[in-house]
Amino acid sequence: xxxxxxxxxxxxxxxxxxxxxxxxxxxxxxxxxxxxxxxxxxxxxxxxxxxxxxxxxxxxxxxxxxxxxxxxxxxxxxxxxxxxxxxxxxxxxxxxxxxxxxxxxxxxxxxxxxxxxxxxxxxxxxxxxxxxxxxxxxxxxxxxxxxxxxxxxxxxxxxxxxxxxxxxxxxxxxxxxxxxxxxxxxx
Numbered sequence: 001x002x003x004x005x006x007x008x009x010x011x012x013x014x015x016x017x018x019x020x021x022x023x024x025x026x027x028x029x030x031x032x033x034x035x036x037x038x039x040x041x042x043x044x045x046x047x048x049x050x051x052x053x054x055x056x057x058x059x060x061x062x063x064x065x066x067x068x069x070x071x072x073x074x075x076x077x078x079x080x081x082x083x084x085x086x087x088x089x090x091x092x093x094x095x096x097x098x099x100x101x102x103x104x105x106x107x108x109x110x111x112x113x114x115x116x117x118x119x120x121x122x123x124x125x126x127x128x129x130x131x132x133x134x135x136x137x138x139x140x141x142x143x144x145x146x147x148x149x150x151x152x153x154x155x156x157x158x159x160x161x162x163x164x165x166x167x168x169x170x171x172x173x174x175x176x177x178x179x180x181x182x183x184x185x186x187x
Contacts, residue, residue: 003144003148003150004141004144004150004154004155004158005158007137007140007141007144007158008137008158008161008162008165010137011133011134011136011137011162011165012165014129014133015129015130015133015134015165015166015168015169016169018126018129018130018133018169018173019126019130019169019172019173019176021126021129022122022123022125022126022173022176023176025122026119026122026176026177026180027040028040028041029115029118029119029180029184033064033065033104034061034063034064034065034066034067034102034104035061035067036054036059036060036061036067038067038089038104039053039054039059039067039069039084039089040052040054041087042083042084042087042089043083044056044076044079044080044083045079045083046076046079053069053080053083053084056071056072056073056076056079056080057069057070057071057072057076057080058070058072064104065103065104065106066101066102066103066104067101067102067104068099068100068101068102069093069099069100069101069102070098070099071099071100074097074098077095077097077099077100078095080093080100081093081095081100084100084102091103091104091105107184112184112185115184116181116184116185119177119180119181119184120177120181123173123174123176123177126173127170127173130166130169130170130173131166133166134162134163134165134166137162138159138162141155141158141159141162142155
């Protein structure tokens with residue numbers, strides 16, 4: 001019995017991770033306003049190794065249309081600039097010798113629609129992960145009936161709990177998607 005509870009708890013944990021990953025991915029999508037999360041995936045060469053951009057300087061958003069990066073060492077300005085140019089961000093940095101400014105251009109209607117499609121695909125991937133966790137957990141529960149002589153009614157209850165978790169996390173994914181879609185489509 002405790003084995004089934006452990007399986008259900010693990011399933012909930014894995015489903016939660018899928019939602020957390022989706023939220024992290026959507027945080028990096030440029031929705032027309034400045035966010036420091038846009039720079040999360042950018043790595044800068046620092047003394048021979050790659051480190052995240054936020055570990056070599058201060059990153060902040062003074063207004064809704066720009067991001068300012070102030071390196072802790074002036075010698076890193078060129079490396080930071082090169083990392084931003086080579087990133088898939090698609091924004092050209094402005095370097096004044098002291099700091100780097102990124103102007104976030106407004107999104108066109110067409111680009112907004114493309115971003116919504118991309119976000120929808122990311123949300124669908126998260127739903128697939130949640131469904132796969134449900135399927136794997138239900139398979140493990142069914143195997144426990146045969147292998148461990150688990151009573152069928154107890155197994156059915158565990159499958160019901162897994163289904164409730166599935167429904168909860170699918171609903172959460174839909175909420176996260178709707179929120180991001182609203183953010184992207186707001187001009």
